[in-house]
Amino acid sequence: MRTVTLGLNVDDCAAPSMETVCRKLRDKILSRASRLVETCDRVGRKYGIPVTNKRIAISPASHLVAGHGQTAAVAIAKTLDEAAAACRVDLVGGFTALVHKGIAPADAVIMASLPEVLSQTKRVCASINVASRRAGINMDAVAEMGRVLLRIADATKAQSGFGCAKLVVFSNIPEDNPFMAGAYVGEGEPEAAVNIGVSGPGVVSSALKRRIAMGGKLTLGDLAEEIKITGFRVTRVGELIGREVAAELGVVFGIVDLSLAPTPEIGDSVGEILRTLGIEKIGAPGSTAAVAMLTDAIKKGGAFASSSVGGMSGAFIPVSEDAALADAAARGHLSLEKLEAMTSVCSVGLDMIAVPGDTPAETLAAIIADEMAIGVMNDKTTGVRIIPVPGAKVGQLVEFGGLFGSVVVMEVRNTGASGPFVRFGGRIPAPIQSLRN
Amino acid sequence: MVVSLPEAVAPEALAERVRGPASSGLQVLARRLTTADLAPPVQHGxxxxxxxxxxxxxxxxxxxxxxxxxxxxxxxxxxxxxxxxxxxxxxxxxxxxxxxxxxxxxxxxxxxxxxxxxxxxxxxxxxxxxxxxxxxxxx
Structure with missing residues (x-):
């Protein structure tokens, strides 16, 4: 069980004085989330299935920042950090702004405060939604995020630009996503809800290996069936635990996110599944087809298991957080371009990728724009979590530690050649797919 | 097997009747139900x-x-x-x-x-x- 995330709407903490905002925010989080960790631990013990991560997500911090300035934004972030620590929660998401059609003043404050916030807090995670199917791609926001990424990397250069690992730039951000760094509580969500991520790449690869070891002539259809059955079981167990935690906390159960979310532990890896499916070098031709089959089979099993599926529900391929993917990147099997292709058939985009720190802001923006285009045109969520590591060169190993893992700095080809495109700015119009009514 | 009989029969006699001749090789044990047997099973944990x-x-x-x-x-x-x-x-x-x-x-x-x-x-x-x-x- 990868994650249990308690989503809280904190809009009622808004106030004219920032001291009041911070006090109300701290009180609300402590009153609603202080039992989260012990409850998850107790239910996990009961079933012998530990809940790895316990997290909190809030409604967009931009709502609380409205009418205030950057000092206030940093104060809110620090309050979130302290409140999360008091609840023994490792990450808190929702330092979020939605700017897919335009940047409101409060959103601009959120974006400008990111270098300070992500360098001065430990647990706060940020997300900026710069594109959507209905609005298209806000290229002014994309260009700004390219610059902001470099500023965050610089502010956290002692930790190899780690601040950028706590920020996702999204298209079509899900409102009930339990996974960090992109979790936040969207409009229309309940006041408080438990959303869970069931994970299980390790479970899927062991099931496949068992099936293959049983022998007999197997086709990819048979293996897809095995993945589907495993997806069903994993989802059922996840929902059982999630519902029990929600009931004990006295909040509603929200959704199960079916996403396969790897951890740096050996074997708990989406890359390992691809290897089991016969892709000997991850990134080789066939990788995109394999990840497509995997994601689809998981969705089919999960959708039958639960009527409360939501979040991102795909497969994650976060390079540093997945031992087999990190290894493939280090050996040069996996390029940025192939990763991008793989993200077109699974969530959640270019995730946990390290690139040289001297990559120009406009090139970072163009990488974001490409990924946003995949999301907008295919009506799916995509995200970019990219770390321009200050002073690092291609092939250098960067250690982020813990769940964030380690990864080599990947090559960005044709750097500096997208400047004029990004500088046009404005908005890439919503695609024809947006006219669905 | 739980049985109820129209007339009072001693448990041993019942067992013997069910067992039949010694050559059958069947092992049969009969005993009278007590109120404790009829109570719903207590769940332990x-x-x-x-x-x-x-x-x-x-x-x-x-x-x-x-x-x-x-x-x-x-x-x-x-x-x-x-x-x-x-x-x-x-x-x-x-x-x-x-x-x-x-x-x-x-x-x-x-x-x-x-x-x-x-x-x-x-x-x-x-x-x-x-x-x-x-x-x-x-x-």
């Missing part, structure tokens, strides 16, 4: 499902049941099937609160390894969630 499979061998059931009895774990249901040399056993266990589930789980797996059996112990709810199509909770 949370319910778990144990599955074990491997090659059949003498004493395998007693190996597991002796360990469970030593931990004060009640076996509330037990069934097994055998197909050629393969033996599959499914037991419903009630683990009393002071006993840690993960200790029982680890011990059973260890006994399984010694005996060449694969053993799984799951909370009843997990078993139901992963094996039953229709669940009780609503959306």
């Amino acid at each position: 949370e319910r778990f499902v144990m599955t074990a499979f491997g090659r059949d061998k003498p004493g395998i059931i007693s190996r597991f049941s002796q360990y469970l009895a030593g931990k004060d774990v009640n076996i509330s249901d037990l069934s097994w099937t055998r197909s050629q040399a393969d033996f599959v056993m499914i037991a419903e266990l009630e683990i009393p609160p002071p006993v840690e589930f993960h200790v029982v789980q680890a011990d059973l797996e260890e006994i399984g390894r010694e005996e060449g059996f694969t053993v799984k112990l799951q909370h009843e709810n997990v078993f139901v969630a992963t094996n039953q199509l229709r669940l009780k909770h609503s959306v």
